[in-house]
Amino acid sequence: MPFQRVAAVIFDMDGLLFDTERLYAEAMMAAAVEMGASLKPAAIHRTIGLPAADCGDIWAEYFPPDFDVDAFWLASSANFKMQAETRLTLKAGAIELLDLLENLNLPRAIATSSDRATVDHHLDKAGIAERFNAIIAFGDYAEGKPHPAPYIAAATRLDVDPAICLALEDSYNGVRSAAAAGMITIMVPDLLEATQEMHELSLQVVRDLHDVCALFADSAS
Numbered sequence: 001m002p003f004q005r006v007a008a009v010i011f012d013m014d015g016l017l018f019d020t021e022r023l024y025a026e027a028m029m030a031a032a033v034e035m036g037a038s039l040k041p042a043a044i045h046r047t048i049g050l051p052a053a054d055c056g057d058i059w060a061e062y063f064p065p066d067f068d069v070d071a072f073w074l075a076s077s078a079n080f081k082m083q084a085e086t087r088l089t090l091k092a093g094a095i096e097l098l099d100l101l102e103n104l105n106l107p108r109a110i111a112t113s114s115d116r117a118t119v120d121h122h123l124d125k126a127g128i129a130e131r132f133n134a135i136i137a138f139g140d141y142a143e144g145k146p147h148p149a150p151y152i153a154a155a156t157r158l159d160v161d162p163a164i165c166l167a168l169e170d171s172y173n174g175v176r177s178a179a180a181a182g183m184i185t186i187m188v189p190d191l192l193e194a195t196q197e198m199h200e201l202s203l204q205v206v207r208d209l210h211d212v213c214a215l216f217a218d219s220a221s
Contacts, residue, residue: 002184002203003219008160009101010151010183011132012049013112015170015190018122019089020080021048022191027079031072037063045192049171051113051144090126091188093209098131100213109134111154111167111177113144134158146176151183168212175201186212 015021025044032039043062047055052073059069101108109132112119116137123129134157141149155162167178170190178185179201187194187202194205206212 003166003216005164006106006166006184007164008107008109008155008158009166009168010109010111010154010158010178012167012169012171012174013110013114013119013122015048015091016168016174016188017091017094017110018126019091019190020084020122021170023083023087024076024080025191027083028072028076030079031075032063034075035068035072037067037072039063048192049113049145049169049173049177051138053138054144084121084125088122088125090128091190091209093211093213095128097209097213098128100216102131104216107133107158107160109136109154109158111136111150113138113150115139145171146173146180148177148181151178151181155181155183168209172198186215188212 011017014024025041028044029039039062043058046058056069059072063069098108110119114137116135116139119135119137120129134154136150136154136157138144141153143149151167152162155165162182165183167183167185168188169175169178169185170188170192172192172195175185175187175198185202187198187205188208189205199205204215206215
């Protein structure tokens with residue numbers, strides 16, 4: 001187990017730190033209905049981990065040719081923001097893992113496809129904004145996940161070699177991004193079950209962030 005050489009930990013946000021992927025799915029399905037269309041979970045699952053700007057080709061496969069994708073995304077975003085005000089929750093083990101990493105004096109960053117305003121909202125609402133040394137959000141990199149750029153940017157901001165960074169991800173696109181950056185990658189599945197590809201790209205697939213805490217404890221014993 002290469003945990004002894006981990007010098008920093010980089011978190012995805014949606015579906016990893018926060019239980020928001022379900023809220024996004026509900027928001028998008030509701031927006032589609034509002035616009036006289038429908039959207040299946042399979043379509044939404046393909047977009048998990050991607051920046052919204054990179055989802056157009058996927059939506060084009062599921063909506064009619066004259067469907068207003070921009071209006072759809074605005075409606076989805078409005079629905080999500082309303083839900084997030086009352087239903088935003090941290091994932092199991094998030095606080096315990098942050099506590100552990102602080103005790104170990106390991107720097108922490110977020111690498112997400114969400115925009116900075118959304119990141120700031122979530123972190124402030126959960127009271128954990130001060131617990132990260134760096135935030136890499138949409139607009140802070142040239143290409144989004146699954147390209148390695150978000151994770152490379154996070155490692156650069158922390159001034160840590162990507163090879164000794166631990167990346168925590170829930171999505172296929174996120175795991176691909178972190179692995180391509182050369183990071184030690186752990187998948188913590190949320191809406192998407194781990195595939196053979198995910199097992200091959202990840203050091204380990206675990207149930208939740210409590211299990212990540214346990215891996216650190218095992219490496220120290």
